Amino acid sequence: MCGIVGIANLDKRPLSARQISDLKKATRLLAHRGPDAERIILDDNVGLGFRRLSIVDTSDQGMQPFLNEDDTILCAVNGEIYNSDALRRRLQGRHKLRSRSDCEVVVHLYEEMGPAYANPLDGMFAAAIVDFRHGKLLLTRDRFGIKPLFYSMQRHTLVFASEIKALFMFHNIERQLNWSECLEDRWLSGGFTFAAQPAPSYFERIEPVEPGTTVAFDFSTGQMEVRRYWQLPCPEEPIEEFSCQNKEEVVTLYGNRLQTSVTGCLMSDVEIGIALSGGIDSMAVAALAGMGDLHSFTILNQSTLANHDAEWAARAAASLRLKNHQVLLSDLEQVRPQDWLRLLWIAESPYCGAEHLFKFHLYRCARMLRPNLKVVLTGQGSDEFNGGYSSLWPVERPEWQCFIDTISAFADIDSELAPYVRWNTILGRPVVKPMDVNKTGGFERGSFHNYMRSKMRDLQVYNLWLEDRLSASQGMEVRLPFLNxxxxxxxxxxxxxxxxxxxxNKYILRSAVSCALSEDFCHRPKGALFYGPETKATTNLVLFLIYRLVENGDLDAAFARGTEAAERLDYLQLRACIEDCRRSQDDTTAQLLLRLVNMALLDLIAKSPELCADAYSAPYPDVHSLTVSSWEDSYTDIEKHVLRNHRSISNMESGSRHD
Incomplete structure (x- = not known):
């Protein structure tokens, strides 16, 4: 986890004093991504800033940006290259590598291969390369978009950074939410489509480098060229191993590749931990890691206690001889309005919700308990490609084809509704004002391959985006073995x-790890993290948060006369919908309401970043944890702490109602 910031005048004008000052401010703003060191390199019309989180080769030699031997290529990489040892052997004899850093191979691969340099890389990465020989600047992102990289063009000036907020440090960048992009996004309104739409930035005139692509900018012509080096292959492109079509052989092949991926993710010169839930995904990663000295961290609140997720995580940790820290996250004091504004700015996404609040405090607690912990493994990316959601739909007829038919029907229904109609239909009130709809292309037929493509986009805008920002806020890096x-x-x-x-029901994964995990863990039914008997507790937390934002006046400021929020949303209807949801406590409505509230607040913060200037240094509510060796021995203590920390939302009825 590191931070990259850069600026280039594509018309070859030397950088001005103000542009250099902006670059320095933007680089400092990303100190949370790289708290260990900073370097800024300036060269005529180009400036490149880097914040380092030292994980591999923690010496000064591993500091970036890297230069090739004759200083004609400059390179900065955020991420990890897991096959760097093999690539170093390939480069030896032709290049002089000055460090043990896994990322140094990138500058020399580019020197030999040009824009095709990303093809042999196995890992998660975002890279910026300045080629002084040919007058080009290239931005590249890994195949799944695990590592972020955004850019903006203003006349003849290009700026780019690992996070959107860093771009706002440049004086000519527009600070505004892209309301059309947000409200027209069918995923954001809780919908689903098979259409292969690119993931957005959700901010005006800011673009993400798409996963699996290199964007090249030419200093001579000022032109931009996008080159895709990877995309999800189709079943029509079978690999050799499927010639026999024997499912047990495929399971073996899958298990071998997963083990290789987990082993690669253990590359580190610093302490590694694991975010452990009660599901098969993170349990499989923990088992295949085979490291008994790993510390594991589990979310413990009313929801995860009632649906037994926390219990299964603790039992898995005990079985694998891992230390397990149950992080207590049940106190509604963790949703103070001022803290939510700061968390929203850290996340810089309208998707920010209860899951991300909990994970933010999980990473905070992990870093407090283990100050040298810089790397956390997770099970993200398994459900999307292993059939993880198949057994949840449909309940009436649990069959694979019925799963495909069900999600296809959902997509067909969503395709018929205008975006603002969809929002208002679910909310039950005309909260979103009528809007012209941009054409986003046709809707594709349902198939598992198209489903995988849609889930890749889902990962980019939700899981990967928010995991990156939340872990980075604590100077930590998340690694995802399933996204190899x-x-x-x-x-x-x-x-x-x-x-x-x-x-x-994820048969391939459950079978592949059956030798590493006991049968009870391998065959535990799929369940969503916060859902089950006490889903209401998490829903109430979201409602309580929205209600306090109203009481505190933050929404009044966001919806002041003349704001884009006031133009796009009916504030009176939104307030009425909040009251409706407070009574019904409907989970879907609460989530969508929070996303609309987030949009208004993000637009407000973008225009007034001083509201969250202390986002990374401000004191947050205390987070407590219990180290659990035996669930049975600790249960009384666990239950007592969870119930004591949870404050009933019913207090809103008497003391907090906003009339």
Whole structure:
């Protein structure tokens, strides 16, 4: 986890004093991503800033940006290159590598391969390369978009950074939410579509480098060229191993690739931990890591206590001889309005919700308990490609084809509704004002391959985006073994006849790790993290947060006369909808309301960043944890702490009602 910031005058004008000052401010703003060191390199019309989180080769030699031997290529990389040892051997004899850093291979691969340099890379990365020889600047992102990289063009000036907020430090950048992009996003309004739409930035005139692409800017012509070096393969592109179509052989192949990926993710010169839930995904990663000295961290609140997720995580940790810290997250004091504004600015996404509040405090607690912890493994990316949601839909007829038919029906319904109609239909009131709809292309037919493509986009705008920002806020890096392209390519090219036997209820994963985990863990039914008997507790937390933002006046400021929020949303209807939801306590409505509230607040903060200037240094509510060796021995203590920390939302009825 590091931070990259850069600026280039594509018309070859030397950088002005103000541009250099902006670059320095933007680089400092990303200190949370790289608290260990900073370097800024200036060269005529180009400036490149870097904040380092030292994980591999923690010496000064591993400091970036890197230069090649004759100083004609400058390179900064955020991420990890897991096959760097093999690449170093390939480069030896032709290049002089000055450090042990895994990322140094990138500058020399580019020197040899040009824009195709990303093809042999196995890892998660965002890279900026300045090629002084050919007068070009290239921005590249890994295949799944695990590492972020955004850019903006203002006349002849290009600026780019790992986070959107850093771009706002440049004086000519527009600070405004892209309301049309937000409100027209069917995923954001709780919908679903198979259409392969690119993931947005949600801010005006700011673009993400798309996953699996290199964007090249030419200093001579000022032109931009986008080159895609990877995309999800189709079942029509089968790999050799499927010639026999034997599902048990495929399971073995999958298990081998997953083990290789987990082993690669253990590359580190610093302490590694694991975010452990009660599901098969993170348990499988923990088991395959085979490190008994790992510390694991689990979310403990009313929801995860009642649905037994916290319990299964603790039992898995005990079975694997891992230390397990149950992080107590039940106190509604953790949703103070001022803290939410800061968390929203850290996340810089309208998706920010209860899950991200909990994970933010989980990472905070992990860093407090283990000050030298810089790397956390997670199970993200498994459900999307292993059939993880298949057993949840439909309940009436649990079959693979019925799962595909069900999600296809959802997509068809969503495609018929104008975006603002969809919002208002779910909310039950005309909260979103009528709007012209931009054409986003046709809607594709349902198939598991198209479903995987849609889930790749889902990962980019939700799971990966928010995991990156929340872990980075604590100077930590999240690694995701399930998002290894060799593993995902295997799943994408499965012949359709193997989907049912291998993907229903994640059979392929459960079978592949059956030698590393006991049967109880391997076959525990799929469940959502915060859902179950006490889903209401999490819903109430969201409602309580929205209600306090209203009481505190933050929404009044966001909806002041003349603001874009006031133009796009009916504030009186929004307030009425909040009251409706407070009575019904409907989870879906609460989530969508929070996303609309987030949009208004993000627009407000973008225009007045001083509101959250202390986002990374401000004191937050205390977070407590219990170290659990035996669930049975600790249960009384666990239950007591969870119930004591939870404050009933019913207090709103008497003392907090906003009339």
């Amino acid at each position: 392209h060799n593993l995902v390519e295997l799943m994408a090219t499965l012949p359709p006849e193997l989907h049912d036997p291998l993907l229903w």
